[in-house]
Amino acid sequence: MPPRQPVLPVLPYRKPTRGRDYWVLDDVLPDPDAVRTRCLAKDDWAEGYPHKPESWPGLRTMPGLEPEELAHVEAQVRAATGAERLWVQSAPGGATLNHNCIQVVGEGECEPRPHTDSRALARYAAVLYLNPGVPKDCGTSFYRQQFPGGRLGGNLVTAPHNNLVDALGTRFVPADAFTEDIRVPHRYNRLLLYTANLIHTATTYWGTTLPEKRMTAVFFWMA
Secondary structure, eight states: OOOOOOOOOOOOOOOOOBTTTEEEEOSOSSOHHHHHHHHHTOOOOEEOBTTSSOSSBSEEESOOSOHHHHHHHHHHHHHHHOOSOOBOOOOTTSOOOOTTEEEEEOTTSOOOOOBOOOTTTOSEEEEEEOOTTSOGGGSEEEEEEBOGGGOBOOOBOOTTOOSHHHHHTOSOOOTTSEEEEEEEOOOTTOEEEEETTBOEEEOOOOOSSTTTSEEEEEEEEBO
């Protein structure tokens, strides 16, 4: 007999609402071309799958934005959310999320991976799209649970849990355990900002060369 799949807890659900749970900030950088050109010229990329046997895909390098560019973005994030202050939180052991990190992932290097970010390290997360040449479906999707028979579940990780693995009690779930709820299209120089405890994933990836692939900068803030 094949092993039975565990019965997963049902998470709370809140319909992702623009201006409350996520914010779409277009034309966020005054000169995105300069940022993109600088990133394409980098030679210090860390390699993930399929280049190296890592669990994370594509290429990464950090920091992405220069201090004045990051300050410009953070001012818009504070204005959108009403947060008085943003900061990068460290875990007790000194670990942090890959804040202000450039990620480049191409077609076939990863599939959608619904997840949440750590509530202990981030209240808000954001992705800045830095390639003008990828399709609009290379944006970001919010997901929710889906159970056998089509019954829908939730999309939020709440206390006392810090991330989706904690909340579900396992990192091994059926491939059809989640379904897309809302899709935010890709647009060059768009910052998609969202509450970090929402289940989300890149919608899809694109390209085979460094200039073609989906390039983003990712951010994680406490507030």
